[in-house]
Amino acid sequence: MMPEAPIKRGLLYLLKLLRLQKQNMQKQNIQNENMQKQNIQNQIKQLSITIGTLVLVTLMSFVFREVGIHETNIIVAYILGVLIVSTQTIGYFHGILASVIGVLTFNFFFTEPYYTFVAYRTDYPVTFLIMFIAAMMTSTLAEKVKSEKKRVEIREQRTLHLYRISQELIRARNVQQIVDVCSKELGVALQRGIIIQTQGDNGKLCGATLFNFKPTNQIEQFKLFYEQKGLELAYQCGTPTGFGTSIDNDLKSYYHPIKGQIGVLGVVGVDCFEGIILNPEQIQFLEAVCMQMAIALDRERLWGKQQKTKMEIEKERLRGNLLRGISHDLRTPLAGILGSTGTLIENDNTLTGAMRHELLFNIYEEVTWLIHTIENILSMTRIDEGKMEIHRSMEAAEELVAEAVYRIRKIASKHIVKTVIPENLVMVSVDSGLIEQVLINLLDNAMKYTEEGTMIEVSFKTEENKVVFEVKDYGKGMLEEEIPYVFERFYTSSKGGDSNRKGTGLGLAICKSIVNAHGGEIQVNNHSQGGACFTFYIPN
């Protein structure tokens, strides 16, 4: 079965090409007919201008003769007529025709003998010659001025266009916007279909933006295999390819590379499906737009690099802060442990049982605190690495709460913990270790800042499409002005609670990071019975 499939595909492809070609030819024929009709109409119009003007001048000259104005004025009037014809018609033909007819008419009507082509006066041939030359020159001059004016108009348009493009490019915020602006402007200016492909992150061309000037353009032809190849060739070689160039001349479009500071940044393809080559001015315009595009693309690339560098610097700064904070906060308990153990070793035989027990108990407490803090620090470094990798699994919310309460009891058991849960089982998709850490940190925080023996309430419930957890204490609550800062790193309450152990200020910050990484939010407020209430939700 293998060889059949590609053959079939190849045949289908050929058929498609043939059909496209037929459609094209039909269109060409219709267009040609239309053009011919228009041409004839134009010719008739211009001829009538010529004849009309000369007739008018002749009539005017008759009037001159009757009134008695000298015949030199008539000569000048004819020259004026020729000038008018030149300015109102296109090309040299009608101007020259007018010159000839003008002289002949002057001869016929206004030189003696009247109404003949013969002229008696010996100086008439000179007059005729000079008149003819004058007429010719005026017509050619008029023609030149016209075409010059036209060129200047076009150039002015192009300049305005370029100015407008550069304005829009300044406003563009990303590569796609740059490409969109340029493809539209080029398409409208050149009145053709446009394709633009730019360099992606991996150095290869990616993404294609097409602009369709008019729906009959068939810009799908840009996607044909050899057209793509032609485009890529322009990208790789940095020279234009395609229709009208010396490379791949048989392609239906013209491809122009966008050259930046370092290399080729992309390619612009212009449709030449109607078989009309781009003139040098259009190519100049295209080059100017490409230069603008290159500048904008380079700018985007550099801006992207700058952002990345900024982020790296920020990351390093955070890491530095974290390390400093950690070292400082770990030194204290370690100093305590070192001191206690040293004392035990040095004074082994002089210490009483009670003193020994107290020193040992101190060590035990410090270590417990260290374990808890290091968990938090480890989480923090995971967050700072940039991506917080959460490994989600479906867990029962009540089981998470149960384990968190169980674990906090091992390090602090002087409070009453009450749990309030819904009647039915609530499942939530979380990283169990991380969410437990959130609960433990919140419980630890509550215990730290409230009196021994007071109650701490943990609850959760489902709401719309999320699960809302709550940790409520019945202490003195938070100071209003502290509330906005509480989740910041290294922020510890100035109120202080348990004078024994001040936190590193990481606990709540980690809660926030973990909850945010799960797509949820955390907040705190004082509740009606005094005391603080921490609430966070995890979306389902």
Place this chain on the structure above:
Amino acid sequence: MNNKPFILVVEDDRPIRHFMTVALEAQGYQCLETQTGNAAIALAMSHNPDIILLDLGLPDMDGKDVIHKIRPFTKAGIIVVSARGHEREKAEALDCGADDYLTKPFSVVELLARIRVAIRHLRPELKMNEVNQGNYQIGELFIDVNKYRVSIAGGEVHLTPIEFKIMALMAVHAGRVLTHHFILSQIWGEYTDSDRQSLRVFMGNIRRKIEIEPAQPRYILTEVGVGYRLVDE
């Protein structure tokens, strides 16, 4: 069998190995230490310990391989020791043949509690919760396997057949952790992912029927990521 239970401690970190041995010997257990998996296998075969404390982070072998090699040849209770955050590692070790686990850092209290449970399961005569054949009592919880009755503080608890099966299974293994996989395969046999979800629902229901505060259970503890444990006292 010698009266003093014999424990093989497999741990490569010296301070930890030391404190475990000291604590266990102080309780009256006999201890043998080693640092590598290979040595552990050899010692397990030759000395036939009652309990093996196996660290999963050994330098020379994967802990699971050690279990594979010795499980067929010994009835010893195997307690694996692993760091926090490695729940899956623990669950896999348990499903490979380990009987319980400890999470580093652990306290001596936890260590001794685990050892006690393991010894009870080794020597049925030490099982305090089995009042007589098929009858279990833990605190105020009574489970009669033969009569399909469960009661708490005197009041009867109405469990569905599957809930009862789960309770019975946990009672038989009281004190030990049972992985989700173990419970599912014992009760359901072949199970699917939706059955995993159902297990949570059943456990939730059981907790609501038995516990005063289902989210602060007294009897049925959840070991998140690993399984469930019915306390044995």
